[in-house]
Amino acid sequence: MKFNDYLFQIGLRERQNIIIHSSFKGISASFPVSPDAVINSLKDIVTSNGSIIFPTFTYFFKKSAGDYEIFDREISKSKVGLLSETFRLSKGVIRTSSPTHSFALWGKIKNDIDETNSPESPLGKESVLEWLTHQQNSFVLILGTDFSSLSYGHYLEVAAKVPWFDFSPWDYLNVLPIGVSTNGEQKLKEIPGCAKGFVKFEKYLLDKNLINKQEYKSLSSYFINIQLLFNEGMKYFQTHYDKLLCPIGSCKACDSRRRKFL
Numbered sequence: 001m002k003f004n005d006y007l008f009q010i011g012l013r014e015r016q017n018i019i020i021h022s023s024f025k026g027i028s029a030s031f032p033v034s035p036d037a038v039i040n041s042l043k044d045i046v047t048s049n050g051s052i053i054f055p056t057f058t059y060f061f062k063k064s065a066g067d068y069e070i071f072d073r074e075i076s077k078s079k080v081g082l083l084s085e086t087f088r089l090s091k092g093v094i095r096t097s098s099p100t101h102s103f104a105l106w107g108k109i110k111n112d113i114d115e116t117n118s119p120e121s122p123l124g125k126e127s128v129l130e131w132l133t134h135q136q137n138s139f140v141l142i143l144g145t146d147f148s149s150l151s152y153g154h155y156l157e158v159a160a161k162v163p164w165f166d167f168s169p170w171d172y173l174n175v176l177p178i179g180v181s182t183n184g185e186q187k188l189k190e191i192p193g194c195a196k197g198f199v200k201f202e203k204y205l206l207d208k209n210l211i212n213k214q215e216y217k218s219l220s221s222y223f224i225n226i227q228l229l230f231n232e233g234m235k236y237f238q239t240h241y242d243k244l245l246c247p248i249g250s251c252k253a254c255d256s257r258r259r260k261f262l
């Protein structure tokens, strides 16, 4: 099967708004494609009448002790995968300005969100994830990874107001609620925490047959409507938030939330 045909088969179409989480290793083990070819396939199918979005997070927080890096929108490399960096540098793509949680954007979304976008809630109100929530025809495409990379889970934490939605669990790393860029410092209202527990939400959706894991050779993928993710996520995050924490003693960030809120 060609990679384009695979994308079409799992649901990708023209005019959709797509956010992508991917492992290039996972893709290339099943399809003989280059990073550029993957990006070209996505753009060819969705076209500029739709939108393609990759997180290009860098996590440049100020720290109370020790060194910290400074975000340069044009130069700082994405820390969330080879494909996100390849996409960021590809033709027609702009990058938003959050020192901690920037996004690379292509297509229709650029009419609504420009490179100055840097909300004080980086994955909440006024973020790219909120824009996706308010669009028809929006999807999360997960290629070769799982819900531990689902940035939308952080949007759900804020929207569903889980007990720790505005509590930073990163004190043990000396992280302050401040992003640092070449434009200066930005105070942040909500800091996304540990995402490993989002795999529990994944299992819940799979068990209820609300999502399908699409498997081809060694590659597993998901193609999920964001309205479904929002509606089911609001229910799950409001009632089962305790399940979203890592097991006791395995994660300092989740332990600090558990101590304070459970």
Ligand SMILES: [Zn+2]
Binding pocket: 194, 195, 196, 197, 245, 246, 251, 253, 254
């Ligand atoms: Zn954790």
